[in-house]
Amino acid sequence: MNDISQPADSHSKDLRPLAIEARGLIKDFEGTRAVDGVDISVPEGAIYGILGPNGAGKTTTLRMLLGIIDPDAGVRKVFGHDDPHQIAKLIGYLPEERGLYPAMKAHEAIGFMGALRGLPLEEGKARGRELLEKHGLGHAADRQIRQLSKGMAQTVQLLGTLVHQPKLVVLDEPFSGLDAINQGKLERMIRDLAESGTTVIFSTHVIHHAERLCEGVAIIAGGKVPYAGSVEAARDRIPAQVRLETREREGKWRDALPADVRHEGDFWNFSLPESGIETLLRALIEGEAGILSLSIERAGLHDAFVHIAGEAAARALEADNAAETA
Structure with missing residues (x-):
């Protein structure tokens, strides 16, 4: 059996069993490395994000985790199983490429998607x-799917992903194409799912x-994951910034400033x-700096x-967002 240990930056103090664990995932397509050594650990009941620009390897990583495609190297486990197909009924998957039969009625489409995961069709409907x-x-x-708005049709497909009551829900770019109202609804649905376990x-x-949603993230750029761990730990990699306003401009207290x-x-x-x-506050007060205001702002x-990922990856991320909202 492969030994898979959690990385130091991951949920090292989290005693929950892991829903997903992967080490060293590699995938090549026609000589191009799409994913290069991805490590991910996702505790049961967590909301976990894979964050990166388009083309970074997010979809390929999800498909390897689900067994839709096999990695060229590395190991992955879903609820302890090496082969995710063995527990397909426990998984709900919403691919980035949306697709519903346009002539189906909404409740029929949901029932059909449930049937693909082993739920009796009539029960699914x-x-x-x-x-x-x-x-x-x-x-x-x-109503037929063709009669629904884009947001409504996407909600129907999401409900079809959930109808068989999976233990693991995997969503590939679920917010793409949704307006602000439907994005808010989807965020509430995701939180409700996590609260239910x-x-x-x-x-x-x-x-x-x-x-807003995740307790853990994997930052991915160029097929690599330079960081996987809690959102809090990622933010703590940059020191919090202090903004201080004083009445005085000179004095011995200035020696205490970093x-x-x-x-x-x-x-x-x-x-x-x-x-x-x-310690700094004490020096400011004893030195009679005259504190007018002081605020501490943590990095976002x-x-x-x-x-972590660099300016180029951040610019690519911003370009993706701009293209989607254009």
């Missing part, structure tokens, strides 16, 4: 009606979805010292992405 009603689309249950892993090129301090307008800006803010996931 009945559940389809229930799910559509629950998500405010009960009026559309008997379902593991959710999704790929995205939109940082704010990953930052070496990277920058005086910009009325403010002193610098990185939060590793020792914390308390966007800053962490730039720091």
Whole structure:
């Protein structure tokens, strides 16, 4: 049996069993390396994001995890199984390429997708009606897919992914093409799934979805994963920034300011010292600097992405977002 251990940056203190674990995944297509040594660990019940620009290897990675394609090297396990096909009934998968039979009615399409995962067709249709009603689309249950808006059709396909009540839900760019209202609905659905104990892993090129939803992320660029771990740990790779305004401009207290301090307008800006803010505050007060305001701002996931993946990957990410909203 292959020994798969969690990387140091991953959920090392998380005692939950792993829904997905992969080490050293490699995939080549016609001599081009699409995925180059990907390591991922996803605890059960987590919301986990694979974040990177289009063409970075996100879809190929998901397909290898699901057994749709086999890696050329490396190992992967889903709920402890080497072959994901053995537990296909426990998995729901929404591919990036959406596709529903246009002549099918909405509840029939959901039932059909459930049948592909082993759910009896009539039971799937009945559940389809229930799910559509629950998500405010009960009026559309008997409409053909061709009669639905793009957002409604995408919701139907998502419900078809969930109708057999999987333990693992894998979504490839699920927010792509959705307006802000439907994006918000999808975020709530993902949170509800995790609260019920379902593991959710999704790929995205939109940082704010990953930052709002995920406890863990894999940052992928050029087929490599330079970081896989918690969102908090990714943000902590960049020191928090302090913004200080003082009444006085001179005094012995200035010796206590960190070496990277920058005086910009009325403010002193610098990185939060590793020792914390308390020692500095004491020096400012004892030195009668006259503190007018002080704020500490942690780095966001966007800053962490730039720091970890580099400027080129960040520009590609921004270009993808701009192209989608154009």
